[in-house]
Amino acid sequence: MDERLQCHLCNKEDNEGIIILNKYICRECELEIISPSVDELKYEVIKRSIKDIWKGVFININVNSNGISF
Numbered sequence: 485m486d487e488r489l490q491c492h493l494c495n496k497e498d499n500e501g502i503i504i505l506n507k508y509i510c511r512e513c514e515l516e517i518i519s520p521s522v523d524e525l526k527y528e529v530i531k532r533s534i535k536d537i538w539k540g541v542f543i544n545i546n547v548n549s550n551g552i553s554f
């Protein structure tokens with residue numbers, strides 16, 4: 485129950501966040517992702533990390549690439 489996970493974005497460890505595609509995102513980063521008021525530089529960093537996560541997914545589902553668009 486008190487297993488701590490390390491955030492994929494900020495490397496902080498807690499256990500109140502979410503797991504997206506097997507990558508843990510801490511509560512703080514989760515709120516930043518969904519917040520419209522996040523400052524641009526930070527948002528850019530977050531966006532890149534998310535892209536990295538998606539890239540890994542694309543490699544995994546490459547076999548079935550028909551109809552997948554972003």
Ligand SMILES: [Zn+2]
Pocket residue numbers: 491492493494495496509510511512513514
């Ligand atoms: Zn975080």
